[in-house]
Every structure is written in structure tokens, then in C-alpha cells.
Amino acid sequence: MDFNPNLSQLSSQCGEWLRGSGPESDIVISSRIRLARNLADFPFIRRCTDHDKAAIERSLREKLSQSESLQNLMYLDVSQLDQVDRQFLVERQLISRELAESEGARSAAIDTHEQYSLMINEEDHLRIQLMKSGLDLEAAWDQINEIDDRIESCVNYAFHERLGYLTACPTNVGTGMRVSVMLHLPALVITRQIEKVFRSLQKISLAVRGLYGEGSQAMGDFYQISNQITLGRSEPELLKQVGDIVPVLIDYERRAREYLVKESQKDLHDRVSRAFGILCTAQTISSEETMHLLSSVRMGINLGLISDIAIPTINQLFIQTQPAHLQKIRGAELGTADRNIERANYLQRHLRKGGLDELEHN
Amino acid sequence: MKCEHCEKPATFHITELTGSEPVELHLCEDHARQYLSENEEETNVASNSLAGALAQQLKLGQTAEELARLDKQACPICGITFFEFRNHGRLGCPHDYVCFESELEPLIFNIHGASEHRGKHPKRSVLGADLQTRLIRLRRELKEAIDAENYEEASKLRDEIISTEKQAEGGKS
Numbered sequence: 001m002d003f004n005p006n007l008s009q010l011s012s013q014c015g016e017w018l019r020g021s022g023p024e025s026d027i028v029i030s031s032r033i034r035l036a037r038n039l040a041d042f043p044f045i046r047r048c049t050d051h052d053k054a055a056i057e058r059s060l061r062e063k064l065s066q067s068e069s070l071q072n073l074m075y076l077d078v079s080q081l082d083q084v085d086r087q088f089l090v091e092r093q094l095i096s097r098e099l100a101e102s103e104g105a106r107s108a109a110i111d112t113h114e115q116y117s118l119m120i121n122e123e124d125h126l127r128i129q130l131m132k133s134g135l136d137l138e139a140a141w142d143q144i145n146e147i148d149d150r151i152e153s154c155v156n157y158a159f160h161e162r163l164g165y166l167t168a169c170p171t172n173v174g175t176g177m178r179v180s181v182m183l184h185l186p187a188l189v190i191t192r193q194i195e196k197v198f199r200s201l202q203k204i205s206l207a208v209r210g211l212y213g214e215g216s217q218a219m220g221d222f223y224q225i226s227n228q229i230t231l232g233r234s235e236p237e238l239l240k241q242v243g244d245i246v247p248v249l250i251d252y253e254r255r256a257r258e259y260l261v262k263e264s265q266k267d268l269h270d271r272v273s274r275a276f277g278i279l280c281t282a283q284t285i286s287s288e289e290t291m292h293l294l295s296s297v298r299m300g301i302n303l304g305l306i307s308d309i310a311i312p313t314i315n316q317l318f319i320q321t322q323p324a325h326l327q328k329i330r331g332a333e334l335g336t337a338d339r340n341i342e343r344a345n346y347l348q349r350h351l352r353k354g355g356l357d358e359l360e361h362n
Numbered sequence: 363m364k365c366e367h368c369e370k371p372a373t374f375h376i377t378e379l380t381g382s383e384p385v386e387l388h389l390c391e392d393h394a395r396q397y398l399s400e401n402e403e404e405t406n407v408a409s410n411s412l413a414g415a416l417a418q419q420l421k422l423g424q425t426a427e428e429l430a431r432l433d434k435q436a437c438p439i440c441g442i443t444f445f446e447f448r449n450h451g452r453l454g455c456p457h458d459y460v461c462f463e464s465e466l467e468p469l470i471f472n473i474h475g476a477s478e479h480r481g482k483h484p485k486r487s488v489l490g491a492d493l494q495t496r497l498i499r500l501r502r503e504l505k506e507a508i509d510a511e512n513y514e515e516a517s518k519l520r521d522e523i524i525s526t527e528k529q530a531e532g533g534k535s
Binding site: 038040041042043044045046047049051052123145148149152153156157158159160162163164165166168169170171173174175177205228229230231232233234235237238 | 439440441442446450451452453454455456459460466469470473474475476477478479480481482483484485486491493494495497498501502505527530
């Protein structure tokens with residue numbers, strides 16, 4: 001493990017879930033699985049003393065770093081990171097908001113390809129998460145299952161014969177597994193069908209969340225669909241439950257896009273072009289407006305209304321224009337007003353070249 | 363006891379926990395159904411959260427005294443009270459699933475629609491669970507002994523922890 005991490009190294013790379021490749025990647029951004037695990041010989045986090053937390057952190061970190069099969073991990077002492085760095089990791093989805101904002105000894109081990117990360121002392125002692133670009137749940141499960149087996153070979157997990165893996169919150173007991181797929185659904189939002197879709201998902205015990213998980217708004221028309229149930233079904237059954245619904249949602253979104261192209265082509269083209277125009281020329285712009293406009297541009301590229309800009313470029317702009325990312329790229333702490341100017345400059349630099357010429361020719 | 367709204371016997375005893383003080387209601391079946399359906403919209407929203415699911419479980423069939431007694435129950439291993447769990451929605455240690463089993467069972471069923479794990483098992487045996495649980499208790503007692511400046515007791519506990527850790531390590535397969 002690398003104990004002297006350089007987070008700036010991460011800011012220059014794209015990260016697995018934003019690669020924009022993989023099956024169905026025009027609509028499915030990423031597939032993610034997380035497993036919740038606890039050590040059998042310590043209380044859960046809520047009843048841990050500072051001493052317990054430090055002992056758990058030390059013990060898990062030592063075991064993870066000794067495991068030969070878990071190499072290329074970048075180890076981060078989250079309690080020592082400043083606010084911008086913690087926020088930066090949350091924006092990249094490498095750590096959770098809960099880990100960033102809680103207190104006491106806690107850490108994260110991040111695979112240098114940003115495919116998986118291990119969080120120590122989050123809501124549970126250990127949270128393992130793995131991300132894949134596009135729709136690729138089976139491969140994600142095979143990989144995370146193997147990581148879990150390797151860790152389990154040197155750690156005693158809290159496990160109950162009847163209830164399975166024991167977790168701090170009974171909502172995660174059993175498999176401790178949350179399978180989620182992040183989708184970009186702008187046409188369902190424009191055609192106002194999204195609420196209807198969500199209501200039917202809730203009826204079949206699937207949860208819908210925004211880009212940054214629980215309680216976050218659906219910024220940029222990104223939605224995460226995940227299982228709510230963790231007990232009474234095997235891991236492959238849970239994968240299937242989420243996996244089976246994704247093609248249905250993809251189909252709805254495609255049909256909504258076709259409808260928009262057919263019924264209101266001019267309006268749609270206008271929306272996409274205006275969004276692109278603002279992103280290329282704004283002098284100051286908020287994160288929220290950026291996400292909203294990038295979402296239209298992303299759909300425009302997928303529908304062939306804008307060419308010369310690749311989806312991965314747009315995916316990357318979604319993340320690089322987030323507050324902590326802008327500050328890391330600039331190398332300075334910036335207040336909201338300065339960030340909005342910096343963001344506008346950044347967008348101009350990355351979108352004007354090529355994209356505008358193309359728009360003018362149309 | 364009669365229903366609060368009619369002459370029929372009260373068969374439903376509901377403790378409403380949404381306000382600052384618990385409110386007891388004694389209702390016949392018809393009025394209980396009416397009362398619960400009035401709250402349905404609210405309940406549906408609440409049932410998405412753990413606390414909501416729990417409140418739903420506890421609302422039916424428990425008197426304020428029963429609830430107060432239940433709230434005081436504490437886990438002998440980690441010391442968490444049921445009240446603390448009910449308020450924060452997080453358990454204190456793996457043993458809570460055993461010591462609060464009868465209270466958690468309906469809650470778990472409500473959340474998952476199931477009560478038995480059907481997924482993967484750790485490859486090695488989990489026979490050392492008692493030792494692991496004992497370690498949690500001993501570490502807590504050690505902290506309490508130190509806090510109380512009872513150093514003789516603390517020293518004994520420290521020895522016991524070391525020997526239990528060794529046993530637990532040795533038990534690994």
C-alpha cells in the first residue's frame with residue numbers, strides 16, 4: 001500500500017465509472033456493488049470507544065496491506081484529510097458522504113484504477129465497493145466476491161447461521177449487499193414520466209436515489225436504482241432483481257427519446273443547442289446549472305444532434321466541474337463565486353474546441 | 363375496557379410515538395382500522411425508513427408500560443438499550459441480534475419479507491463466535507474499570523482479554 005498518496009494524481013484521470021464504455025453505456029453510466037461487513041470481536045460503530053475504532057482501523061489496515069492479492073491500493077487516513085480532499089473523494093464516489101463526515105479513526109483503501117475501494121469504520125467496520133463502467137453486474141459480483149473471500153481468509157466476520165452477515169443496521173443484514181445501477185434518464189424527465197417509473201420501482205422493493213446516494217437530488221438526470229432487501233435472497237438473486245429491471249428502464253428511456261425526436265424534434269434540438277451554447281459561453285455558472293445543461297448535451301450527443309464531442313469527455317466534465325474537483329485542479333481553495341467563474345472557464349476550454357465549429361456548421 | 367369512540371370492547375391498544383409524549387389509544391377493531399388507515403399515507407412514507415418500520419411494529423399491541431420496560435432492556439455484551447436502538451436505528455454489537463431477537467424478528471421480516479439468510483457463508487467456521495462476543499464484553503468492562511480507577515480489576519480483565527484473544531486466534535481454521 002502507498003502511504004503517501006497523491007490525490008492530484010486521481011484528479012487527472014477519469015476513473016472507472018466515468019469511462020463511458022461498457023454495455024448500454026449511452027444510458028447506463030455504471031454498475032456498483034457494495035458489501036457491508038463487521039468484525040466479530042468488536043462492537044458496531046455506534047458503541048465503539050475511540051480506542052475501539054483505532055484498534056479496528058489498525059487491525060483491518062494491517063491485514064489488508066499484508067494480503068498479497070490486494071495490491072495497488074492507495075491508503076488514505078480519512079481523519080487526516082482536509083475538507084476539500086474528503087469532498088473530492090465523495091465526488092468521485094470512492095468514499096461515502098458518511099465516511100467523509102463522521103468522526104474518529106477511519107480510513108479508505110482505494111484501488112489505483114478506481115475500480116474498488118474499501119472503507120474502514122463507516123456505518124459498518126468494513127464496506128467494500130466495486131464499480132464497473134456500463135451495465136456489467138455479473139463481472140462486478142465475481143470480482144467483489146473474490147475480494148471479500150480474500151479478506152475473509154484473514155478476518156473473522158460477524159456472521160449468524162440464520163441471519164447471515166450481521167450489520168449495524170438491520171436493513172443490511174443477510175448478504176450485506178447493495179447492488180446499484182446508475183442511469184442517465186433525461187428523456188423520462190422531460191416527458192414527465194419519471195415519477196411514474198419510480199412509483200412502480202418502489203412497489204417491487206427497489207430504491208431510487210440521486211447521483212450521490214441517499215437524500216441527494218437527482219442532479220443531471222442521473223438516478224441510481226438499487227435493491228432494498230438484503231435478506232432471504234442469494235447474491236445472484238439480488239443481482240438478477242436489479243439486473244432484470246435495467247433493460248426495461250433502458251427501453252422506456254429510448255422510447256421517450258424516440259418520442260421527443262419524432263414529436264418535437266425542433267424543440268429538442270433547440271434545447272440541446274442552447275445548453276451547449278450556454279456551457280461554451282457562460283462567464284460564471286453554478287454546479288447545478290452545469291449538471292442540468294451537460295445532461296441535455298449528453299443526450300444530444302447520443303441522439304446525433306451534436307458530433308465531435310465524445311461521451312467520455314462529457315462524463316468527465318460532470319465530475320471535473322464539481323466544487324472539490326475544481327479546487328483540486330486549480331490547486332487553491334475557492335469560494336462559491338470564484339468557483340463559478342473557474343467552472344465557466346474550465347467548460348469553455350474543454351467544449352469550445354471542435355464542438356462549436358460543429359454546431360455552427362449545422 | 364371500552365373503545366374510546368364507541369361501546370364495543372377495546373381490543374386494540376395503540377401507543378402513538380410520534381409526538382413528544384407517548385399517547386395511548388384504546389380502540390375497537392373498526393375504530394382501530396379507521397385510525398390506522400387515516401395514518402396510512404404518513405405510515406407509507408415512514409415505512410421507507412428503519413425508524414418508521416420500527417414505529418409501525420411497535421404501535422400495535424403494546425402498552426406504554428410494556429414499551430417502557432422494553433426500552434430499558436440492555437445488551438449484556440455492549441450495553442446498548444433497546445431505547446437507544448429505537449432512537450438511532452443502529453445496533454451496538456453482533457450479539458444484539460441474539461439478545462433482542464424477539465423484538466428484531468418482526469422488524470427484520472417487515473423490512474426484508476424474509477427471516478433467513480440464503481446467500482454466501484464465510485468459508486471458515488464461525489464456531490469462535492462466543493469467544494468473539496466475550497471479547498467485546500471484556501473490552502467494555504476493561505474501559506469501565508479504568509474509568510472507575512479500579513486498576514486491580516482492570517489488570518485482571520486485561521489478562522483475560524489476552525488469553526481470550528489467543529484462544530480466538532487458535533480457533534481459526
